[in-house]
Amino acid sequence: QVQLVESGGGLVQAGGSLRLSCEASGRAFSTYSMGWFRQGPGKEREFVAAMPWSSSSTYYADSVKGRFTISRDNAKNTAYLQMNSLKPEDTAVYYCAAALFGRPGGTSNHEYDYWGQGTQVTVSS
Numbered sequence: 001q002v003q004l005v006e007s008g009g010g011l012v013q014a015g016g017s018l019r020l021s022c023e024a025s026g027r028a029f030s031t032y033s034m035g036w037f038r039q040g041p042g043k044e045r046e047f048v049a050a051m052p053w054s055s056s057s058t059y060y061a062d063s064v065k066g067r068f069t070i071s072r073d074n075a076k077n078t079a080y081l082q083m084n085s086l087k088p089e090d091t092a093v094y095y096c097a098a099a100l101f102g103r104p105g106g107t108s109n110h111e112y113d114y115w116g117q118g119t120q121v122t123v124s125s
Contacts, residue, residue: 033105
């Protein structure tokens with residue numbers, strides 16, 4: 001069983017920045033592929049960013065490309081999502097997710113095994 005705990009959400013003005021953190025339990029974090037998803041009001045959960053465990057490659061939704069950066073610190077069992085130039089449409093609950101067993105993760109909910117509880121990000125105009 002893997003537990004994921006997000007933090008760092010909050011209220012920010014448009015154009016501002018936030019950094020979300022996702023701390024994972026377990027001793028094999030370096031083998032977890034990590035992803036970030038979000039669910040806005042009245043919307044379905046959507047992919048934001050992903051980082052496979054086996055490479056330094058990163059993947060982003062078109063809506064956040066160039067503004068958001070996913071990263072990880074294996075020594076701290078933590079993944080991050082740096083969010084810059086925030087827009088009101090970025091308002092959502094943000095979830096981190098982990099894919100285990102050597103899977104690369106990806107852009108679909110179904111590719112991940114464990115999820116955090118979510119952290120609220122609100123961007124005011």
